[in-house]
Amino acid sequence: MIEDLKKDGKQRMEKSVSALTATFTKIRTGRAHPSLLEQISIEYYGSDTPLNRVANITVDDARTLAVTPFEQALVPAIEKAIMAANLGLNPMSAGNVIRVPLPDLTEERRRDLAKVVRNEAEQTKVAIRNIRRDILSDVKELLKEKEISEDDDRRAQTDVQQLTDTYIGKVDGLSDAKQAEVMAI
Numbered sequence: 001m002i003e004d005l006k007k008d009g010k011q012r013m014e015k016s017v018s019a020l021t022a023t024f025t026k027i028r029t030g031r032a033h034p035s036l037l038e039q040i041s042i043e044y045y046g047s048d049t050p051l052n053r054v055a056n057i058t059v060d061d062a063r064t065l066a067v068t069p070f071e072q073a074l075v076p077a078i079e080k081a082i083m084a085a086n087l088g089l090n091p092m093s094a095g096n097v098i099r100v101p102l103p104d105l106t107e108e109r110r111r112d113l114a115k116v117v118r119n120e121a122e123q124t125k126v127a128i129r130n131i132r133r134d135i136l137s138d139v140k141e142l143l144k145e146k147e148i149s150e151d152d153d154r155r156a157q158t159d160v161q162q163l164t165d166t167y168i169g170k171v172d173g174l175s176d177a178k179q180a181e182v183m184a185i
Contacts, residue, residue, distance in 0.1 A: 121175035
């Protein structure tokens with residue numbers, strides 16, 4: 001019973017860390033990466049469609065992305081969507097290929113991105129602590145129903161706290177690495 005709760009909590013904490021990793025890949029560090037454009041969607045046959053479903057996004061060089069739409073008619077719509085995404089990017093059309101050069105990051109913008117990284121990490125830590133709280137309340141409920149002993153309760157609290165500390169440590173490590181990456185010139 002307690003093992004099931006801990007296993008469920010571990011899976012939920014792992015999902016939180018995975019979500020943080022996915023969020024960090026979308027934060028621009030000055031290097032071209034196709035995930036920078038993944039959240040952009042365009043109007044395609046009457047419905048909003050993610051950009052990576054209607055075009056190939058590749059890295060030309062360290063500072064340039066190339067977007068090759070599957071249909072020539074989508075070029076203007078894709079350019080408009082990239083500009084409207086508020087990413088500070090200025091796409092340039094070259095036939096049926098759209099080149100997206102990434103401008104250099106200023107020191108001020110780097111500090112702002114580092115703040116975003118810290119904020120995202122803190123939100124993930126809060127989520128992990130909420131998972132811990134949920135598990136511990138379920139354990140307390142089992143104790144109240146006399147399904148487990150007080151020793152089992154204490155042991156479960158210790159195990160859940162260790163699990164929480166492990167995942168918060170992972171979040172801190174990811175955050176520190178991303179902040180160093182953002183601040184590197």
